[in-house]
Structure formats: structure tokens, C-alpha cells
Amino acid sequence: MTAVYGEDSGLVAVAIDWMDGPLVRLRDVELIARVPSEVRSDIHDLARREGASVRVNWSGDPEIAAWGVSMGAGQEMGLSPEGYAQRRDTVITYALLVGPEPAEDPYGSELVIRWRDVREEEPNLGAWPVKAEQDRPHWDWTPLKGIGPLRFGMNPQRVAAALDEVPAARHGRYPFGQSREGFGAWMLHDDRFDAVGVTAHYSCGFGTPPTLGAVTVHGRIGPQIDFDGIRLIGMTVSAVDAALIKHLEEREIGLIIGCGGDLGPDGLNVYVRATRAGDAVVSEARFCKAEWEDHG
Incomplete structure (x- = not known):
């Protein structure tokens, strides 16, 4: 995981890695190292129950300002039969968890930008069509x-x-x-x-x-x-x-x-x-x- 600090050295955000980070639960929803579509469905169900608003962030994943949660996904890695690292054909979830100040726009916050600047990344609307x-x-x-x-x-x-x-x-x-x-x-x-x-x-x-x-x-x-x-x-x-x-x-x-x-x-x-x-x-x-x- 990565800790992001503000000007007064106070903690403002924590990024949880998809491969090595701890498992994090929001109410009854496990957020980390899961299939993204399943997490998205669970988050929307929880948001409906609690009256929270869910939007799509820059990567096409759920973001909930009321909870300070912005989801993402990275490629899963595994081991070959010989014990070497190898790429898998799936992605699993990670999360950026933020405090009240950057919650309205986590990746647009200057404090988060200093850690990871995604402003030049190609934005995604939450769909990944693949041409035949x-x-x-x-x-x-x-x-x-x-x-x-x-x-x-x-x-x-x-x-x-x-x-x-x-x-x-x-x-x-x-x-x-x-x-x-x-x-x-x-x-x-x-x-x-x-x-x-x-x-x-x-x-x-x-x-x-x-x-x-x-x-x-x-x-x-x-x-x-x-x-x-x-x-x-x-x-x-x-x-x-x-x-x-x-x-x-x-x-x-x-x-x-x-x-x-x-x-x-x-x-x-x-x-x-x-x-x-x-x-x-x-x-x-x-x-x-x-x-x-x-x-x-």
C-alpha cells in the first residue's frame, strides 16, 4: 500500500495494491483483489441501500465521494509451473481511499496528483469494446x-x-x-x-x-x-x-x-x-x- 500525505504531513489518502495489499472491507463488500464487475455490482447494491451516489472515475471504475472510495484494476500476475512470474489474462481490483478534502475528486486533487498524475491518461467511460x-x-x-x-x-x-x-x-x-x-x-x-x-x-x-x-x-x-x-x-x-x-x-x-x-x-x-x-x-x-x- 502507499500512504499519501498533505502539507502538514497528515495522512490524506491510502492506495491499496491489487497484488500485495491488504484486503479491505467496506461494510459487507470486499474491495481488493476481486473481479471488477463483481465489485461494481456489490458497490451499487450497497449504495442503493445507503442512499449514496456512485459515479464513474477516470479508469471507468466506481467512485463514491460519500465514502472516499475510488476503485481501479490492475493485471493479475501468477507463477508458471517452473516458478517464474507470468502474466494472467485477468485484472483484479485495487482502491484509492481518501479523506474528506479530496473525496469530491480524488484523482483531481493536487495532493493525489503529486503521487499519481492521471490527467494525461485516456479516460474510460466504463466500457471496453474489443474490435473483432x-x-x-x-x-x-x-x-x-x-x-x-x-x-x-x-x-x-x-x-x-x-x-x-x-x-x-x-x-x-x-x-x-x-x-x-x-x-x-x-x-x-x-x-x-x-x-x-x-x-x-x-x-x-x-x-x-x-x-x-x-x-x-x-x-x-x-x-x-x-x-x-x-x-x-x-x-x-x-x-x-x-x-x-x-x-x-x-x-x-x-x-x-x-x-x-x-x-x-x-x-x-x-x-x-x-x-x-x-x-x-x-x-x-x-x-x-x-x-x-x-x-x-
Whole structure:
């Protein structure tokens, strides 16, 4: 669990982890490490009995200001038969529990933002539709060079033109450590394209214009990509992991594990990731140029 403190060092919030945190009960409702849809149903039942109002928070999960509770979910992990950590195909619940001051908008509270800032996260309305395989276009992938119509090194204007779409969201920052001359030029980090189902990640720096360095293909709606006959997008994560490991072992190719437990073949700078789809997860992938250092 994580304790969040205010200006006077008083406790204002506690975040309970989904894998390692203690079990927490609200009245007769167990909140932690459960199937999200079951917890949501139990919370709504309790709220009706007590006359409390339930809303949907940034992640699409229940939030109840009267109780200071904001729910969430993270991917469940387990152990392989050999005793190694492995990703499961499910998510389980966690909770942010707050005091009266941030209860009206827990993740919008400055005190909570200092711990976890979700303002640039893609908001969810509580639904996780997954596009059917037959409705996804298939893109080619040239390792370390590009994917679909995108080539690493493109500027943002060429990326948008190649996708024929205006970004739904842009993320970036002003550089740190500037002199008294000012903040410097804003640096673009990511463009999210919701119609196509990809996010473009840019390399940039002081005085260096942004160029395409990586592309994340979204698991729920993005185009399909194959790696030696293994479909990487919108699939059961454990099945992709197993197929990838078997394929690499048979060819004596090394396996790379990313920051978030993401798997990829050595030397290709691609990582199979997981994204939430309700109570489950589906696979997505990030494809990078050779010089890109992925940090999850």
C-alpha cells in the first residue's frame, strides 16, 4: 500500500495494491483483489441501500465521494509451473481511499496528483469494446524501420498525414533545467490516434524537433500485426506469451522482458503489452526503432 500525505504531513489518502495489499472491507463488500464487475455490482447494491451516489472515475471504475472510495484494476500476475512470474489474462481490483478534502475528486486533487498524475491518461467511460479480428486491417511490420504506413524518423505532420487522422490527444512537456531565459519550446512526446488505434511516440530534445521513435498498436481497436505467424494484437495475453516463448526457444533467440513484464524477441525492439478489456486483458504491442529505450 502507499500512504499519501498533505502539507502538514497528515495522512490524506491510502492506495491499496491489487497484488500485495491488504484486503479491505467496506461494510459487507470486499474491495481488493476481486473481479471488477463483481465489485461494481456489490458497490451499487450497497449504495442503493445507503442512499449514496456512485459515479464513474477516470479508469471507468466506481467512485463514491460519500465514502472516499475510488476503485481501479490492475493485471493479475501468477507463477508458471517452473516458478517464474507470468502474466494472467485477468485484472483484479485495487482502491484509492481518501479523506474528506479530496473525496469530491480524488484523482483531481493536487495532493493525489503529486503521487499519481492521471490527467494525461485516456479516460474510460466504463466500457471496453474489443474490435473483432475480421474488422481489423492487417499492417506489415519491418523491424526497426517502421510499421504499416509509418516509418521511424517521420515528423508529426507526416505521421498524421500517413494515418489520415488528426490526433485525438497530444502529450508533451516543457524541458526541465532551462535558464532564466524561459521555459523553452514545448516538446511533443505522444500523439494518440483513436480511429486507427495507435499512439505515435516521438524522440525529441533541446532544440531537436520530434521524430517518430516508436508506435503502440492498441489492443482493443488497433490493426493486426503478425510476427512469424503469431498474431500480436487483441489476443489472449497468455497465449501470445506462450507462442512467443516457444517460437524463440525453438530458434534459440533471446527473450527480452520490458519494464512492465512485456515480452519481446531480442534484437527487434518490440514488446507485447497488455491492455484492459473489462475484467480481462488483451494483447497490444509497441514497435520501436533501434535506438529507442522503452520505459513501459
